[in-house]
Amino acid sequence: MDEETDGKKDPQFHRNGGQDGGFLDKLKEEIELQKQRNLAELKDLDDVTRLEMEGFRTGSYLRLEVHGIQYEMVEHFDPCHPILVGGIGLGEENVGYMQVRLKRHRWYKKVLKTRDPVIVSIGWRRYQTMPVYAIEDRNGRHRMLKYTPEHMHCVAMFWGPLAPPNAGVVAFQNLSENQDLFRITATAVVSEFNHAARIVKKIKLVGYPYKIFKNTAFIKDMFTSALEVARFEGASIRTVSGIRGQVKKAVKAGQGKDGSARCTFEDKILMSDIVFLRAWTQVDVPRFFNPVTSALQPRDRAWKGMKTVGELRKEHNLPVALNKDSLYKPIERKPKKFNPLKIPTALQAALPFASKPKDTPKQKRQSLESLRAVVMEPHERKVHALVQHLQLIRSEKIKRRKLKNEEKRKAFEAKKAKDEQLSQKRQREDRKQRYLKEDKQKKQTRQRLE
Known part of the structure; x- marks a missing residue:
């Protein structure tokens, strides 16, 4: 079946290939005939007329005249460095x-x-x-x-x-x-050529609340003007404690300094909270390019363009600019002082007595014990030191006694475990003997009955 199929396909394939080959050969022949006709027609013409009709032939020399060239290029021309002439696209x-x-x-x-x-x-x-x-x-x-x-x-x-x-x-x-x-x-x-591509970088704007309502707060020091606030309307913000929010609008005139914004949050924030906004800002690409004009100067001198910041610092012996905001600082966290817990009166009445707050009135005068200063005499100091030594000796004795009792207890438990193991072994032997004896008696009874 495969051989028949291959036999059917091969002639068709070769026939198509032959047709393609014949078409190409025919096309080449037509091109060659046309070329010969052109040569025969242009053969009798002079060189100027033939050049106008046919164009420059391959291998002919041309003379190019270039206008608007600086005189430095001619002055510093070096024949050892040839000039390439080419064209660029539209x-x-x-x-x-x-x-x-x-x-x-x-x-x-x-x-x-x-x-x-x-x-x-x-x-x-x-x-x-x-x-x-x-x-x-x-x-x-x-x-x-x-x-x-x-x-x-x-x-x-x-x-x-x-x-x-x-x-x-x-x-x-x-x-x-x-x-x-x-x-x-x-x-x-x-x-x-991506003219619409925008290169962006991260920015982090930090602000502080200066007036707080239930779920709304006025934030200052985050923006510099009302126009900047309008640019960031609807942006997501959050506090250090994790409360999320949103920028609404700039505050009205008289409610705060220029750049303050009204923001809403999920919950009521505190005056000690720090509000920050993470966003992206566009980075402008400098519109600068300086063509290299090395052909307009002597070959022994290198072309110099704009210098980098590192090269300028090295030439003028300038240190790297120090930005204090970029330095690591020790983290100082002040202890948080919370307001005292205030339980409503109605809720206190519903609480059991054990959970109710016990209001103890403050004493206006200090107690006698706090006012009296105890100063021991030399004899009292000796007695106090002796009592402390005796207590130390007693605590050491108790400690040693506890260690000794612990060792005894461990030895007793080990002995008890060993005795129990022997007892279990003996009980197993006794049970074995008893079971054998009972089995023997049962067999004897069965034989008598038979």
């Missing part, structure tokens, strides 16, 4: 935000910092820009990273001339020849 002439998938090179020892200038090489262009690094969360949010990850890719967004997707990107920190570190800092690939 969409690559525009400037905008580019999103690339970047990874720090494994041989580069330092990490890359957000907004530190780097030189990128994309296609025909080399320019300096200031990228912002981010990582994409599961929900599609681009969260800003201060530094590039160690052994994984991240998203980098920067401003510059656009390049087509899947174009390779190579990043450098500088173009100097005299450097000890590995030159290539990162490699990337263009993913898309």
Whole structure:
């Protein structure tokens, strides 16, 4: 069955293949005939007319005239470094935000910092820009990273001339020849022109209540103006004690300083509670790019662009800026002082006597015992010390007696367990003998009856 099927299919397959091959051969023949006709027609024409009709032939030399070139390029021209002439697509002439998938090179020892200038090489262009690094969360949010990850890719967004997707990107920190570190800092690939992508970072706003109602409170020091309060209307807030709430509106004029907000909570909060709001704020990508003009200067001098913050600090011998709010501080928690428990009178009347609060009136005068100060005489001190020594000796004797009694008890329990074991063994032997004797008597009685 399979052989018949294969036999039926093979001729059809070969026949189709033959038809395709014949069509291609026929097409090639037509192209070759047309080429020969063109050559025959253009053969008798002069070179100028033929160039206008046919165009430049392969292998011919051209002379290009480029206008608007700076005089430095001609002055510092080096024939040992040829110039490549190429063209770019129509969409690559525009400037905008580019999103690339970047990874720090494994041989580069330092990490890359957000907004530190780097030189990128994309296609025909080399320019300096200031990228912002981010990582994409599961929900599609681009969260800003201060530094590039160690052994994984991240998203980098920067401003510059656009390049087509899947174009390779190579990043450098500088173009100097005299450097000890590995030159290539990162490699990337263009993913898309994402103008709508927003890079965000976390913010935490802290406020304090200054007026509390039942489930409503006025919060201060969280916002700076009524416009900012309007921006965060409906945002979720919570207190340190875990009570959740929501921002409603800015307070009216005269009810608090500018930036105070009216918030509602699940329960009544305390004046000592701290209210905080967790949100996300957008990070702006700097619109900066500086083309590398290394062809406009001598070859023995390296092109220098914008310096990083670390390089500027090193040159001017400046220490790292210290932010006091970023330092770790000792946690000081003041003891919480709760108000005394107040039981309503109606509830006190319904309670049993044992559960009712016992109101003892305070004494206006101090008692005689608290007023009198006891000062012992030397003889009394000796007597007191002797009594303490005697009590110590007595407590030691009691302790030793208890230990000795415990040892005796353990020995007695061990002996008792041993005797009980022997007794059980003896009882088992007695039962065995008794059962044998009774069995023998039963057999003798049975034989007599038979």
